[in-house]
Amino acid sequence: MESINNILFSPSSILVALVTVALLINKAWPRVTRSKQNNKVAGHTSDPTSTQPLSVSKETEIPEGWMTDSAIFELERRGLFSQTWIYLAHSAQFTKPGMYQSFDMAGFPVFVIRGKDGKIRAFHNVCRHRAYTITRKETGASTVLGCRYHGWSYDTTGRLVKAPQFDNVPGFEKSQNSLFEIHAHTTQQGLVFVNLNAEEPSPLDDEAMSKLNGFSVASGLQPGSVWVAGQTLSADFNWKMGMKPSILEPFTTELKSNLPEAFGRSTVKDAVRRIFQSNPLHESYHFPTTLFHYFVDTKFWFALSFFPASESKTHIRYDIFSHSSVGQVETNAISAALENASDRLKREIENDYHSMTNGQGLPAEFENQDTREALRRISEHRRLEKMQGSQIYPAMRKPKGSNLFQQAEKVCSELDCVSGGSKNGNSSTVLDW
Numbered sequence: 001m002e003s004i005n006n007i008l009f010s011p012s013s014i015l016v017a018l019v020t021v022a023l024l025i026n027k028a029w030p031r032v033t034r035s036k037q038n039n040k041v042a043g044h045t046s047d048p049t050s051t052q053p054l055s056v057s058k059e060t061e062i063p064e065g066w067m068t069d070s071a072i073f074e075l076e077r078r079g080l081f082s083q084t085w086i087y088l089a090h091s092a093q094f095t096k097p098g099m100y101q102s103f104d105m106a107g108f109p110v111f112v113i114r115g116k117d118g119k120i121r122a123f124h125n126v127c128r129h130r131a132y133t134i135t136r137k138e139t140g141a142s143t144v145l146g147c148r149y150h151g152w153s154y155d156t157t158g159r160l161v162k163a164p165q166f167d168n169v170p171g172f173e174k175s176q177n178s179l180f181e182i183h184a185h186t187t188q189q190g191l192v193f194v195n196l197n198a199e200e201p202s203p204l205d206d207e208a209m210s211k212l213n214g215f216s217v218a219s220g221l222q223p224g225s226v227w228v229a230g231q232t233l234s235a236d237f238n239w240k241m242g243m244k245p246s247i248l249e250p251f252t253t254e255l256k257s258n259l260p261e262a263f264g265r266s267t268v269k270d271a272v273r274r275i276f277q278s279n280p281l282h283e284s285y286h287f288p289t290t291l292f293h294y295f296v297d298t299k300f301w302f303a304l305s306f307f308p309a310s311e312s313k314t315h316i317r318y319d320i321f322s323h324s325s326v327g328q329v330e331t332n333a334i335s336a337a338l339e340n341a342s343d344r345l346k347r348e349i350e351n352d353y354h355s356m357t358n359g360q361g362l363p364a365e366f367e368n369q370d371t372r373e374a375l376r377r378i379s380e381h382r383r384l385e386k387m388q389g390s391q392i393y394p395a396m397r398k399p400k401g402s403n404l405f406q407q408a409e410k411v412c413s414e415l416d417c418v419s420g421g422s423k424n425g426n427s428s429t430v431l432d433w
């Protein structure tokens, strides 16, 4: 035993042990350093299915590039906007059969329409022939939806009713070429929500519904509400800027401070001014895009949505409604007030976004419950993609129908043999999102 101790604790053995430990540490150190560097850039990676973690900062859970990274935006499209109930409109915007409204929601062109049967439906705004846009105006009314390109037309239920030159094509069946319908749900109060998931989505969750019910009772929101005015503005900022708690401040400040100049002095305009200036504004947020508001003790409520167009562009959509009809002068006054307020809101958010992306960083107020919920959902989706080893597109649609026709049409579209070329060279009717 003594001889073993002599060997183990001899100066040369201790020296050998120290050198070995030093070598091991030296070998491990570069790995630690690389790992930290990789984590630091993970938020900017262009491969969202890479094995890098999404959360990268020690100080915050929010990934770098949260408001600017195109890879994060693509992940939001797949993990959030392809499988979440999104508020789009109110039934008051579709008072007659055929009335429709088009939206660009996270790059998904969709439209909502009231059918001849009175039901409100939503569809991908994409022709089943060569993916051309069906409703090219933002709002309109038609009970026959014709595609301008080769003349296919659909009814208000999305059914293909006319397909010139295709009636005698072997394997072609109109019933297999209806518009791709999107899950739509109209609440008892007339709020229209859509969910792009190609599979059956879970219903709107109870918490969201009870929040909306509470808001509806307090505001008097109802299916018989009257649409007064609305507008879509294109803005240069990331849609998640709408998750800032005090987002409405510029809007209300504008409404409350500048109305006298905007309205002049008629009795009706004074009444409208009093509505906006004297009554407190109450709100309810529907994750992830929309704020509902009402002016206490008035007949007005409105919806303000931030629909993403890209990682740095957003469509701001606002609509104001009333519980009873509104005269033209009053409507004009409200429209003007909202236009000014929305314009100010847009400019102020654009300035904030510009400052944020030019070195100021993300203000702490964005670390809120809604941001955490968005992050949780896309992180979960990313986890599933990593498990599967590829990206998952919940909204993806594939055409059904005869293989013979699909093959023939593929050849035909490659030759562009029907009548004229395709819109953008993409002849596929598979929506690969």
Ligand code: FES
Pocket: 127, 128, 129, 130, 131, 132, 147, 148, 149, 150, 151, 152
């Ligand atoms: S008819 Fe719509 S793209 Fe051909």
